[in-house]
Amino acid sequence: MSRDKSSARSVVAVLLVLAMSLLCAASTRAQSPAANAQVIEIKLADLNDDNPLINYRKAVLELAMRASGRPFSIKGCQVANVATSDQRYVQLVQAGQYCNLIATSAGSGMTRTLEAIPFPIYLGGGGYRVLLANRESLERARTIRTLDDLRTFTIGSGIGWVDTSIMQANQLKVAQSNYLNLFDMLKAGRFDFYNRSIFEATSELETYDPTHQLAIVPDLVLYYPTDLFFYTSPGRDDIRDALLDGLKKIHRNAALLDLIQKHGSTRQVRQAMRGTRPRVIELQNDRLTPIERQAIETYKMDWFK
Incomplete structure (x- = not known):
């Protein structure tokens, strides 16, 4: 009889511990920020x-x-x-x-x-840019080695784009129009190059230059932070x-x-x-806020490695 009472008390104790554990877990979940x-x-x-x-x-x-x-x-x-x-x-x-x-x-x-x-x-990676060229300007791009060399050409860029103001601040000659017009203007020789992101250029040529009148200037990259x-x-x-x-x-x-x-x-x-x-030609960019500049310096990788 004593053993039966002892066993019963043990079972009750285990059940109480289990119940308290469940209550604590529920309370923790209720207090959890994620919940x-x-x-x-x-x-x-x-x-x-x-x-x-x-x-x-x-x-x-x-x-x-x-x-x-x-x-x-x-x-x-x-x-x-x-x-x-x-x-x-x-x-x-x-x-x-x-x-x-x-x-x-x-x-x-x-x-x-x-x-x-x-x-x-x-x-x-958004700071690396390539130049689209027509047949004539593609040949003349071979002479570009420095920023001063680049200043002898005219570059197409969008009205109101950040890139436009960056190039102008670096004393580059810029022809402005809307995004799609710039492809036709380059084909017509209205300016020499069209400044594009490395992520945009190839797909844009496939979409907007099906007759292959344009090409990316090889071995030349512009960079600004x-x-x-x-x-x-x-x-x-x-x-x-x-x-x-x-x-x-x-x-x-x-x-x-x-x-x-x-x-x-x-x-x-x-x-x-x-x-x-x-060939990498670096431009200055004074348009960044201190927070943006610090972030680019902190979180960057070498895209050439």
């Missing part, structure tokens, strides 16, 4: 869902937000299905109702009213803090480098640049 955290709703300004460069931005965003450990959702801006400029998207992000995040070039005066997430999503950054709506500290935390984590664990090496918009560029030693 109580609201879902961060990200409304990304995207110009073209079929554009591989836009897809890269989305891939970086999703990878970083997963790494942050915060619950989140990502969708495109709910705006009318019409052509929307970067400037218009910046206005929408500033308002924060339909859009609350955009990826665009650092140093733009348009983004001064937004909250910068200080991390270059191409690890400095810049890149693409994410910018969010004022007051959205939740987006800023979670995204920056995630970006730093995928930089430390090399997940971002792995994405660069595998993503369709960056893989071939990375492979093409590794091991090459092109």
Whole structure:
């Protein structure tokens, strides 16, 4: 009888310990920030869902937000299905109702009213530029060795682009027009070269030069410190803090480098640049904010290695 009572007391004790453990676990879950955290709703300004460069931005965003450990959702801006400029998207992000995040070039005066997430999503690769040329200017490009040599030519660039102001500040001659017109103007010899990102040039030639009137100037790269950054709506500290935390984590664990090496918009560029030693002409860029400049210096890689 004594043994039966002792066994019963032991069972009760075990059940009490188990119950207390379950209550403690439930309490811990209830107090956990992750359990109580609201879902961060990200409304990304995207110009073209079929554009591989836009897809890269989305891939970086999703990878970083997963790494942050915060619950989140990502969708495109709910705006009318019409052509929307970067400037218009910046206005929408500033308002924060339909859009609350955009990826665009650092140093733009348009983004001064937004909250910068200080991390270059191409690890400095956005600062490397190539020149598109027509048949005549392609031959004459062989003589270019220095910035002074480049100043004897005229370069096409977009109206209001950060790149345009950077080149003008470096005393380069610039012909301005809208994005698509510049391809036709180069074919017509209205200027000598069209300054493009290393991630844009090849696909643009395939799309806008099917008759192969243009080509990339070989073994020549322009460089000025810049890149693409994410910018969010004022007051959205939740987006800023979670995204920056995630970006730093995928930089430390090399997940971002792995994405660069595998993503369709960056893989071939990375492979093409590794091991090459092109003529590199460096330009100064005084358009960056101190935060943007520091971020580019902190998170960058050598694209030629």
